[in-house]
Amino acid sequence: MQRSPYTPGSVAPVVYGREALLRDARRDLAFMKEFPELKGRLEIFVGSRGVGKTSLLRTIENDARSLGFASCWITAGDGPFIGALVEALDTLSRDWQDTAREELANILRNLSVTVAGVKVTSDADAPTVEMSSLGRVVQQALQEAAEGAGDPGLVLLVDEIQAADANGLRALAYAWQHLQSEAPGLPLMTFCAGLTHSQDVITDAVSFAERFRYRQLENLDPESSRAALEEPALARGVHWTPEALDKALALAAGYPYFLQVIGDEAWKAAGYPDAGEVIGGSHVSEANSQFREVQRIFFRSRWMKATPLEQEFMSAMAADGGSPARRGEIAERMGRTTQSISMVRRSLMDKGLIDAPAHGYVEFTAPGFAEFVRREGDPSEER
Ligand SMILES: Nc1ncnc2c1ncn2[C@@H]1O[C@H](COP(=O)(O)OP(=O)(O)OP(=O)(O)O)[C@@H](O)[C@H]1O
Ligand SMILES: [Mg+2]
Secondary structure (H helix, E strand, O other): OOOOOHHHHHOOOOOOOOOHHHHHHHHHHHHHHHHHOOOOOOOEEEOOOOOOHHHHHHHHHHHHHOOOOEEEEEEEEEEEEHHHHHHHHHHHHHOOOHHHHHHHHHHHHHHHHHHHHHHOOOOOOOHHHHHHHHHHHHHHHHHHHHHOOOOEEEHHHHHHHHHOOHHHHHHHHHHHHHHHHOOOOOOOOEEEEOOOOHHHHHHHHHHHHHHHHEOOHHHHHHHHHHHHHHHHOOOOOOOOOOOOHHHHHHHHOOOHHHHHHHHHHHHHOOOOOOOOOEEEEHHHHHHHHHHHHHHHHHHHHHHHHHHHHHHHHHHHHOOOOOOOEHHHHHHHHHHOHHHHHHHHHHHHHHHHOOOOOOEEEEEEEEOOOHHHHHOOOOOOOOO
């Protein structure tokens, strides 16, 4: 018996289908190692819930570390962004020498005080005095941190960036702007990840948004999906039959989380195979009911997190099956104007339940969710 190599619900140790993005990131890291220089653009990987953003970011972090870089990980959304930054930089400096550590600690204290004094403003074009000074202190903190980290430099990783508050995003962008003109030789770079509408969130908060560069993560294509199922098994000497693979691929529809679930369930159905054993079509059929159950619970918990109005919106969307639905049509089905549903549309995007694949359209982020909504979603249900 061997443990399952699949990772439903946890970070993937190998990210399939992301070769081009990883190649670029690795090239940037290699360049920075050779020529220490601030990376002027903040790279942002955007994609739907469960598409593999955190796994990609962790892979880049591991790559950076194996090249000798220091790294700093921030997950936005759990409290103010600057607070999370302060904490992460403080952790980074934990095993530095006393003087370097003390200097950074002083700046971080100043940062905490400044952020506490910043007024909340939603107008991106009118930075308050406090705001620009917050950007300045963030700049100092990043500079001190990257210098203190030493060769070859510091890599900042920000996950769930769509959940960062506007003040935090603005301060980060200001800091980067200043650093680029005042400390261009600073070996510092940032990779971020967030839901598909991260760009809207950032553009609303920051006026010079061209500093950010977005790369879209999609579901895995058939070839990468196949590799994601086959290769972890092969590494343990276990083969999938072509029939088993085809069945599993059809169930997962390229969605990384579902690939891991069906892989894991098939592995169990095959009796935790030893090297030389095979996962066959009958194992996948056997795994199917368990897969459906996991999928149902996954959909159900998403559905229950939605408000009645959000549920009504999703029911209107589901009428189009799994294909993208027009906003105008959803509004009509709900008996409302397009404008009046824009808030609920946005909150569903914040929750990661829907995406906007093209202007004027929305679609569900997980394959099969539309069918679930049609089958089991009942907006009037007691919650
Ligand atoms: N490139 C990949 N190849 C195979 N499996 C992957 C890949 N990326 C992620 N996974 C798997 O998909 C699931 C979701 O991964 P991950 O948590 O990285 O996604 P995410 O986009 O960060 O999700 P969320 O939006 O919920 O934060 C996990 O089970 C993970 O093991
Ligand atoms: Mg994630």
